[in-house]
Amino acid sequence: MRIQKLVIYGFGQHEDIQIDLKDGINVFFGLNEAGKTTIQQFILSVLFGFPLRNQGLLRYEPKGGGKHGGQVHILHPEFGKVIVERTKGKSAGDVTVYFENGARGDEETLKKVLYRYDRASFESIFSFTILQLQNFDKMTEEELSRTLLASGTTGVDAMNKLEQRASKEMNILFKKSGKNPEMNIKIEEIRTLEQTLKESRSQIDQYEPSIIRISEIEQELKRIHEEESELKIQNEQLAKYRQAKPLVEQQQELKAKLSNISQNSFPKEGIRRFEGLKDRVQELTIQITQLEQNIQQSKGQAFEKDPNEHIKQLESTLAKESEWHHLKLRKQQLANERDQATRDIEQQMRLIGIKDKEHFSRVVKMDVSLQKEEHFQNIVNDLSQVDESMRYENQGLSRLQSELEESNRNLAELKEEAPTNEEIELASKKAALVNQLAELKALQHVSQISEESSNKSNIPFMVSGLILLTSIIGAALIGNWLIASFGLVLAGIILFLLMKGNQSTPQAKKKDYREDITNVEQELVKAEQMANKVMNFNGKQKQLLDQQAEKQHVRAKLSENLTRLTEKKREANQHLNEFLMAYGFDGLTQTQLFTELFKRIRLIQELHQTIAQKASEHQKVIEEIHHQIAMMTELTGETLNENNAYHRLREITNEWKNRQNKQVFAEEKTNEWNQQLSEKQKLLEVQTNEIDALWVEAAVSDEAAFYEADAAYQTKQSLQQELNAIEMQLHSIGEIVQPQLSEEEQNGYLENMDDQIASLEKMRHELLDERAMLKQQTNSLLSDEHYGNVLQQFEQKKTELAELAHKWAVNKAVMEAIKQTMDNLKEKRLPFVLEKAQQFFTHLTGNRYETLEVNEEGIFEAVNPQGIRFRLAELSQATKEQAYISLRFALAESLIETVPLPVIMDDPFVHFDQYRVNQMVQLMSHLESNHQFLYFTCHEEMKSIWPKAHVIDVAALQKERSVPSI
């Protein structure tokens, strides 16, 4: 690759400059500050980008403020003519790559053009400066070696670190025999899961055997069931037989008994029927006998004559019974009436006091006419008037008496209130007191006028009066007169003391009138009261005495009237009593009863006549009754008395009637009996025939045999019943198979069978359990998601492992690539580079050193023709630089096929002597055909050192500005 032209738009101090370059050596000459380094940086910047602001390199933005950037025209072995233009844009600048064919490219295209070399890589191989040479000896041996080893490429450290990292990462992921790296763990997990899967699979494998086993079990269960039911049938048979055995025996026994009884038939309910018939025959026989007797008897009883005539007479007599009773009643009535009248007379006689029969006869003849009665009535009325008057007078008298007593009492009361002598005396003083008062008042008036102004000091009186008053009030309140008297004394003392202190008042005496007036006035009031009292008393006493006298006068008058009336009464009584005495009466106590007496006597006279009348009537009735009785006695032939005559007569008549009735009844009865008798006899015959029929049926000839036959038949019946019952039982047991075994054998067999059944049962339980378990297992297998889950987990882990493996593989690839690169460097390029470097070095040093080698420790050594080895550090500065340059040139040479980039040198030979410079120039001239060199120098002589070199005077560039032509 050759740089053909540089077009600078603006870069540092350069603006609008165009520089044409040649193949081979181009020398940029300029003194310091001419802008050599700027051009160098321009090339690097355009090709690899403006330095980023943080990289610490100068960006060379144009000082004049023009367009930053420019073009580098390249002749590329692959792409031909290429223009790289970089201008200001994003921080690295905007790149456009123009190709011959008109195509354009960007940053990426540029990379291809530049063989993917970046600035650092470029600088480390193709660009060197005096600075690098000067620092060369400061490098440690190791650094130097490694740098050289790495063919001057950068990033070897990073590369080494990356390799280490990748290796570490790999170790974290996987170790061949490790346990903890992620993948090893994962593998272990997967192995575990695989194990689980295997287990699950083996479980699943159990499914089919389980299913087969289940069907086997089902077969087996079926077989057991059959066997069991077979056994059960046998067992049942035997059990049935054993159950039926006693019954069969009983059946046989009964059958034997039955065959012994010959009585084959017996009338139904024969005994009951026979006995019923027998009873009735006996009953009929008795009835027949009875009837015959009755008939016989009734024939012997009959009347001799016809009783009907006699009965008629009796009945006609009986028809007169009411008449008879009337007579008897009349007789009684009359006797009663007579007796009543007699009793009434006796009563009246007792009332009016008739003492004996003689008196009675007088009374009967007594005149009790109305005139007589009126005469005496008047007398009686007078008497009663007199009595009334007397009673009135007596009443008046007694009232007067009580009034008198009243007035006497009033008088006595009044006397008690009579005024005492003192009072009377006091009353009599009244007049005197009035006079005294008038006198005193007059005196007072006089003294008041005279003393009015002189005496003003009555304080002692007021004080003592006050005390007195107080003490009196206190005493009155407390009820203690002692205090009062004490107060009085105190008042007196004070009065006295005060009076003494008031000696200046000589008119004390005149003051006394006032007190006297008060006293007299009080006394006068008392006297006036007393006088009134006495006067009052005297008036009252006089009034009472007058009343008393008047009443005594009236009493005397009344007594007189009474005496007169008593006389009149006595006369009337006498007149009356005379009349009564004439008829034997003692006289009346009460005149009012006189009328009554008259009435009674009249009644007695009437009663006397009535009694006589009744007595005659009574006699007539008695005679009639006797006549009647005589008639009845004749009729009955019995002596009848009055009282029960008709009763007896009726009885006798009834007796007669009864006898007649009985006879009629007896005749009827006899007829009836005869009829009954013939009926009974027929009945008897029928019954007897029936009995015979029964006997015939029972095949017997007499009663005893009949009973025996019944008993036999009964037994037979019950036996037959038993037999039936047994047969029923046997039927219900069902068909019985007679076993071939004996009793003992049977027992043994039964026990054995129980065992068998038990063992079958047990077997069945076991099988059922097993089947249940298997079913459960198979069912759980059918619905088991575990296997699927594990499988999924297994897959997931596998995927995770694959991912880890992928990661590992990436690291491994990185590591491997780095390793191979390094190996490549060491093994392929290094020997080539070394050989070239050795050639150059030998040439440059003028054969002072023969070879340049890397020892076992990876350290460069220079070997001289004598075979002596020198470490680089042991060489002189110039020789070291020669060694370095040799290596650089060798590297560039080694890359000539793959990366033919121009070599940029910044005055690296300043330390070289002329000889060495010449050697250097020679070498470069030799390489010029393969490489383009851009040599920057400030040394004038360098302009002409290479005869073919194209020299560019940097200082002159500014003057020949030109506008870029694109």
Added chain:
Amino acid sequence: MSAIRFFHAADLHLDSPFKGVSSMPADQLKSLRESTFNAFQSLIDFTVQEKPDFLLIVGDIYDGEDRSLRAQHKFQQGMELLNKHQIPVFISYGNHDHLGGKWTRFQLPDNVHVFDKKLEKKLIQIRQQDVYISGFSYKERHVKDSMSSLFEEATQDEALYIGMLHGSLAGDTTHAVYAPFTKDELISKKYDYWALGHIHKRQVIHAEPPIVYSGNIQSRHRNEKGIKGFYDVSLEKGQSALTFVPTSSIIYDEVICSCKDIVHANEWFEAMDEVIDRFRSEHGAGVVEVLLTEIDVQTHAMFEATPMDEWLSMIRENQEFKDPHVWVQSITLEMPETIEMESSGLTEQVLSIMESWDTQEWKEIVSDVYQHSRSSRFMDKLTEDEYKDIEQNARAFIHRELTVKE
């Protein structure tokens, strides 16, 4: 002649584990694991609902030795249900459930016809239409020979002929090669429909007559992306209509998330949410691998600042409580060439060395792990692509490490 209608399903792989998923929480893992059952249930439910004339299952109902009893039990239950609804089922066993296996076999109901190891031709009448169904079951795991020649040529013009073949198209090595056949060979048999199984990717090899892989009913692997299901086929002479019926309860797919103009993490989270939500509303539950595209330097710098594992767990957290659940299995950056890092000569050398390795060299390099006596059993052989992947990652790693250092 009237049209018949049948369902063509294959490769149920019931209860087989989902491969290639890691770090998934247990509950989500469970729904993932149940997915084959759910898909099978969808098949059965749809069959019961639609009542086709019959159902064809072309092999690989279970997953070989890994079959669980539960899987067989579930399958049996499904068959019982179809029996109840009087829907005939024709089964030919494949390499994963060949007749030679010593596993327990469940009694299948009468509606199910299982083809024998010898090729068999079965006549079934559907509404007076004769239908011949031919097929065979694998007698052992490995049936390497071509079986297609054994199918009889169609002879009756009126009848419909259907062939059931579990095997691979000659030359297709994406799956293990079993019972290989060629398209022309099958066409030459003049059948009306070829129901194929074994290849999990749904594909119509030939349109008329249809030669069809229905694919598996549920993806079980990161390599089995997209919607899975079976074919609902209406067939009459010279005419066929195929309708794809999805069954997969969990979709495994790759989604692309453009990172254009994304500078901040929250912008990226939003973009991811949008992408995943779109997937969710379209497919429901699923597992996705996210490919980030249109990444520029700044976006790249953002991603570089945090390890990708952390980004992934953040995205997973964001998605954790959304239902139906979408599990983000991985996030990959599509690295455009333009973002290649500055590389020094040495780095360039390292990279170029790595680039120069061929498969054999790669194999030796990783042999410590991949050929290790203990671990190799649990690891699949690496494919070319995977080596490429490793190289890509290694390259990124070196770039990252060396650029940061410089």
